Amino acid sequence: MRYAMVIDTKKCVGCSDCVVACQNENRVPIGYCRDWVIENAKGTFPNVSIELRSERCNHCENSPCVRCCPTGASHYEEGGVVKVTRHECIGCGACVQSCPYDARYSHPDGFVDKCTFCHHRLQEGKLPSCVSVCPTECMYFGDLDDKESKVYQLLQNRDWKVLAPEVGTKPHVYYLI
Amino acid sequence: MNKSRREFIKLSAIGAGGLVLANPLLNAMIGQVNAAEPMDASKIKRFPTYCEVCFWKCAGWVYTDEKGEIWKIEGNEDDPHSNGRFCPRGTGGIGMYNDPDRLKTPLMRVEENGKQTFKEVSWDKAFRFIAEKMNKIKEESGPESLALFKHGSGGAHFGKLFKAFGSKNITAPSYAQCRGPREVGFNTTFGSNINSPEPVDLENTKCLVLIGNHIGENMHNSHVQEMSKAIDRGATIITVDPRLSTAASKSKYWLPIKPATDIALLLAWMNVIVSEELYDKNYIGQYAYGLEDLQAHVADKTPEWAEKITTISADVIRQTAREMAFHAPATLIHPGRHVTWYGDDTQRLRAMAMLNALLGSWGRKGGFYFPEKAKVPTYPHPGYPPVNWTWKDHLDGTYALADSSIANVFVDMSHPENESDYKIKGWFVVGTNLISTIPNTQRTLEAIQNLDLLVVVDTMPMEITGYADIILPECTYLERYDDMRVSPNRFPNVAVRVPAVKPKYLSKPSDWIVRKLAKKLKLSKHFNYESYSEVIDWQLKQMGSSLAEMKEKGVLKMERKTPMFIEEGDYHEFGTSTGMIELYSLDLEMEGFDPIPNYTPHPEPPQGFYRLNYGRAPMHTFGRTANNPNLNELMSENCLWVNPFVAADNNLENGQEVWLKNQDGVVSDFPIKVRITERIGKDNVYMVHGFGRANKKLKRSFGRGISDTQLVTNVMVDPIMGGTGMRGNFVSFVTDKPESEVIS
Numbered sequence: 001m002r003y004a005m006v007i008d009t010k011k012c013v014g015c016s017d018c019v020v021a022c023q024n025e026n027r028v029p030i031g032y033c034r035d036w037v038i039e040n041a042k043g044t045f046p047n048v049s050i051e052l053r054s055e056r057c058n059h060c061e062n063s064p065c066v067r068c069c070p071t072g073a074s075h076y077e078e079g080g081v082v083k084v085t086r087h088e089c090i091g092c093g094a095c096v097q098s099c100p101y102d103a104r105y106s107h108p109d110g111f112v113d114k115c116t117f118c119h120h121r122l123q124e125g126k127l128p129s130c131v132s133v134c135p136t137e138c139m140y141f142g143d144l145d146d147k148e149s150k151v152y153q154l155l156q157n158r159d160w161k162v163l164a165p166e167v168g169t170k171p172h173v174y175y176l177i
Numbered sequence: 178m179n180k181s182r183r184e185f186i187k188l189s190a191i192g193a194g195g196l197v198l199a200n201p202l203l204n205a206m207i208g209q210v211n212a213a214e215p216m217d218a219s220k221i222k223r224f225p226t227y228c229e230v231c232f233w234k235c236a237g238w239v240y241t242d243e244k245g246e247i248w249k250i251e252g253n254e255d256d257p258h259s260n261g262r263f264c265p266r267g268t269g270g271i272g273m274y275n276d277p278d279r280l281k282t283p284l285m286r287v288e289e290n291g292k293q294t295f296k297e298v299s300w301d302k303a304f305r306f307i308a309e310k311m312n313k314i315k316e317e318s319g320p321e322s323l324a325l326f327k328h329g330s331g332g333a334h335f336g337k338l339f340k341a342f343g344s345k346n347i348t349a350p351s352y353a354q355c356r357g358p359r360e361v362g363f364n365t366t367f368g369s370n371i372n373s374p375e376p377v378d379l380e381n382t383k384c385l386v387l388i389g390n391h392i393g394e395n396m397h398n399s400h401v402q403e404m405s406k407a408i409d410r411g412a413t414i415i416t417v418d419p420r421l422s423t424a425a426s427k428s429k430y431w432l433p434i435k436p437a438t439d440i441a442l443l444l445a446w447m448n449v450i451v452s453e454e455l456y457d458k459n460y461i462g463q464y465a466y467g468l469e470d471l472q473a474h475v476a477d478k479t480p481e482w483a484e485k486i487t488t489i490s491a492d493v494i495r496q497t498a499r500e501m502a503f504h505a506p507a508t509l510i511h512p513g514r515h516v517t518w519y520g521d522d523t524q525r526l527r528a529m530a531m532l533n534a535l536l537g538s539w540g541r542k543g544g545f546y547f548p549e550k551a552k553v554p555t556y557p558h559p560g561y562p563p564v565n566w567t568w569k570d571h572l573d574g575t576y577a578l579a580d581s582s583i584a585n586v587f588v589d590m591s592h593p594e595n596e597s598d599y600k601i602k603g604w605f606v607v608g609t610n611l612i613s614t615i616p617n618t619q620r621t622l623e624a625i626q627n628l629d630l631l632v633v634v635d636t637m638p639m640e641i642t643g644y645a646d647i648i649l650p651e652c653t654y655l656e657r658y659d660d661m662r663v664s665p666n667r668f669p670n671v672a673v674r675v676p677a678v679k680p681k682y683l684s685k686p687s688d689w690i691v692r693k694l695a696k697k698l699k700l701s702k703h704f705n706y707e708s709y710s711e712v713i714d715w716q717l718k719q720m721g722s723s724l725a726e727m728k729e730k731g732v733l734k735m736e737r738k739t740p741m742f743i744e745e746g747d748y749h750e751f752g753t754s755t756g757m758i759e760l761y762s763l764d765l766e767m768e769g770f771d772p773i774p775n776y777t778p779h780p781e782p783p784q785g786f787y788r789l790n791y792g793r794a795p796m797h798t799f800g801r802t803a804n805n806p807n808l809n810e811l812m813s814e815n816c817l818w819v820n821p822f823v824a825a826d827n828n829l830e831n832g833q834e835v836w837l838k839n840q841d842g843v844v845s846d847f848p849i850k851v852r853i854t855e856r857i858g859k860d861n862v863y864m865v866h867g868f869g870r871a872n873k874k875l876k877r878s879f880g881r882g883i884s885d886t887q888l889v890t891n892v893m894v895d896p897i898m899g900g901t902g903m904r905g906n907f908v909s910f911v912t913d914k915p916e917s918e919v920i921s
């Protein structure tokens with residue numbers, strides 16, 4: 001099993017609902033976030049285009065954060081979910097520095113926090129909170145090892161990219177373009 | 178205004194005071210639990226509600242945690258407004274409950290040491306004061322001299338109190354300041370209003386045409402969802418907007434039109450469709466009145482003619498017209514919502530309605546569906562007393578086609594210059610910040626100075642609360658029962674709102690406030706219940722359900738009784754005077770207006786000035802949410818979109834703070850940060866509406882960004898229905914802090 005998130009930039013309207021829903025679901029304190037939204041504009045008026053995309057931890061296959069964690073708090077779960085075990089985390093912040101996507105933050109309660117792909121919801125058979133709230137349904141979640149899955153199909157049939165492929169992290173959040 | 182009786186009281190004078198700048202760490206302490214550990218699932222409860230963060234009223238569930246505090250809010254999957262997904266504002270509605278700046282107790286204006294201030298008073302004292310003033314106004318000039326400005330579900334309770342008291346002078350700024358022109362434009366064409374939510378069949382449309390309508394930035398939830406599905410299906414989207422809106426960025430055609438020329442484009446589109454005989458011949462033949470008149474009218478409105486006016490090339494005009502016709506009748510010219518732009522808005526909306534008519538999309542799949550609404554019985558109460566006059570008498574036949582009251586006319590009726598016999602002496606303002614909803618703030622303030630009573634009911638301090646004689650703190654929608662939501666939709670349905678938590682502080686639900694005040698006014702017989710839950714339960718039982726059942730379901734869906742679309746072989750009778758679709762409007766002709774829309778040029782910005790355009794951001798509902806801790810964090814101020822050439826001409830840098838000065842010399846209270854972007858052209862600037870809050874009590878939003886309303890001093894009134902056109906204001910940049918006095 002290999003969990004992946006596929007996000008359609010053609011549909012995202014940049015509303016940030018994914019951010020608020022995540023904050024509520026995961027009790028992320030106000031002022032912090034596990035996901036965020038980016039707007040990139042190209043061209044000159046009136047030949048302009050924009051790309052909107054919701055970003056978060058990429059649950060990389062080759063994660064610098066897991067590699068550099070001195071206590072083993074940062075680790076892989078089943079399906080490739082990268083997680084932090086809070087009581088093992090000493091809050092040193094090495095992982096925060098090593099993440100090329102700036103996906104981690106130091107929680108005021110003294111540990112490092114980031115997107116978990118809503119692991120607690122996956123265990124209940126639910127979709128991640130951001131995926132299930134998104135009004136445009138531009139986010140898809142599933143198992144890339146399953147050829148029948150929507151995520152697999154989308155990556156077969158559409159153009160896509162990952163963020164910063166050059167750093168070799170092998171991200172598992174994909175953007176349809 | 179110097180030394181007035183009703184000074185704006187800086188609310189910081191009471192309570193905590195001091196300006197706290199947005200600070201994530203400080204904010205982190207507000208309400209939100211920093212619980213790191215998973216919750217005990219058995220302690221989680223859910224309560225049905227419908228959202229009040231905007232007028233879309235999505236139904237959903239409020240979840241409370243082990244401590245009984247609100248954890249999260251999610252959509253109800255059975256609800257056609259949300260389909261199980263709330264928008265960011267609805268998801269962040271929890272911030273309305275947690276906002277520490279909420280109004281907490283009744284406050285009364287008093288004079289202390291020669292200075293006006295607000296003093297905390299008991300509910301009882303507040304009611305006695307209000308009842309006394311109301312009775313005095315009633316004795317002196319009749320109950321009709323009290324007016325109610327309302328918005329949202331709280332306002333509905335006050336509407337009943339007003340009718341029981343003897344006044345039908347009840348209004349909401351959502352008509353004349355927002356969607357009124359489209360109601361009249363479509364009604365004069367199809368004999369039907371649009372209403373809310375708009376009965377547009379986005380779900381099946383093959384071609385969606387947006388005229389300045391920025392779906393996706395306005396989060397009209399189900400419509401955003403359906404537009405996204407249309408994108409998935411590969412539907413054509415044509416967006417007309419001087420700015421690359423989010424919707425424009427997703428469109429096959431973006432027409433960056435010169436502002437204020439839309440009617441010319443619409444006429445040229447009709448020219449192509451009529452002259453190339455691309456219209457729906459059967460439909461038009463069967464249902465339309467006035468095709469020949471229209472043909473003659475648009476004969477010379479060629480794409481070449483329109484190109485000179487709109488700057489959109491004749492080729493693109495032809496191409497888009499043909500594409501619309503190709504997909505017809507599944508082509509939808511979306512009526513939009515906030516359409517009070519240039520004062521000839523009813524005519525623009527009529528042109529849009531007529532284009533829909535030519536394409537055969539009214540009552541057709543992929544165009545407009547016929548909505549159905551649930552019938553909910555009225556809870557028994559004695560009849561209301563007759564009234565001697567209403568706002569209509571004051572208007573004496575003007576704006577005869579307006580089918581709803583006009584908020585700015587209420588301001589006129591309250592103004593010292595009002596010489597008619599119909600004078601308003603007291604206001605209740607419930608859930609609407611009139612200072613930023615009605616343009617020409619100065620005039621509103623003059624009217625306020627002339628009042629004998631101003632009662633403001635709200636959850637939050639707003640600009641309007643600063644002028645109140647008495648402020649009543651309403652609890653949020655998460656803490657109260659309200660009337661059921663009964664909106665027209667694809668199928669009839671109702672949704673309930675049940676409190677998930679107790680009202681915070683001393684705040685109270687509107688139905689409670691109204692009941693208690695009614696008692697003081699000896700009107701209790703009209704409010705014959707102890708809790709509003711009794712009313713809802715009674716209504717639901719008449720409908721074969723109950724409140725207990727609805728606590729489990731949230732939404733009750735019912736069967737349709739009539740077809741959703743005009744069926745093949747059926748004859749449809751339209752609600753116009755001819756019973757047909759009026760391409761030539763007899764109502765408009767009779768009232769002395771153009772029966773077919775004409776393009777009239779509008780003033781252009783003078784040298785060194787730019788047209789001020791404004792719109793929405795998906796995470797905010799006007800000024801209502803600016804201070805919401807969850808939503809403020811996503812966008813804490815508006816910025817000014819400026820084209821790079823304009824920035825260079827005016828030596829502006831990205832992020833630089835500027836003040837704006839309009840054509841009448843009005844300078845913004847606060848500065849705004851410049852955002853240099855290619856998404857906007859050279860003749861206009863753009864900002865999101867709802868910022869620049871001037872009430873210091875709003876700690877997170879005070880003075881952040883600027884208020885567009887403040888700069889809208891040129892109001893172009895629509896002669897047909899009294900709408901206030903607000904997009905003919907021009908601004909220039911002021912780079913040094915102006916000396917003018919800032920309110921707070």
Ligand code: SF4
Nearest residue numbers: 012013015016018134
């Ligand atoms: S909720 Fe969906 S549409 Fe909104 S910003 Fe997030 S991904 Fe984009």
Ligand code: SF4
Nearest residue numbers: 022115117118128130
């Ligand atoms: S998957 Fe869950 S934790 Fe990750 S961004 Fe989405 S809501 Fe937040």
Ligand code: SF4
Nearest residue numbers: 228231234235264267
């Ligand atoms: S559209 Fe958003 S803010 Fe409006 S009612 Fe629905 S969830 Fe609430």
